[in-house]
Amino acid sequence: MKQSIQVINIKCWWCANTVTKTLDNLWVKNILVDIVTWKLEFDYDWDLKIITDKLSSLGYSEVNSEEAKSFLKKAKSYMSCVIGKMS
Numbered sequence: 001m002k003q004s005i006q007v008i009n010i011k012c013w014w015c016a017n018t019v020t021k022t023l024d025n026l027w028v029k030n031i032l033v034d035i036v037t038w039k040l041e042f043d044y045d046w047d048l049k050i051i052t053d054k055l056s057s058l059g060y061s062e063v064n065s066e067e068a069k070s071f072l073k074k075a076k077s078y079m080s081c082v083i084g085k086m087s
Helices: 013-025 048-057 071-084
Strands: 001-008 029-034 039-043
Touching: 001 048, 013 029, 013 039, 013 048
Parallel strands: none
Antiparallel strands: 001 039, 029 039
């Protein structure tokens, strides 16, 4: 199933790298990350909640969610970005 979501804090290609690797590990296919609009497009065959929860745990919450307002989520996304730079 084709899905498109918008998440916060994708600031650079290293953030996009972290998101892509995370989604790859969840067997998500055809992943496109737009760092300008923070939009993710992908194909998946199972529960979208698992995908959004995993992204949120890295600091990349959906744009209009309550979690998106959290300072802790922003801090987590910076750490995820650093990890993306190192891998």
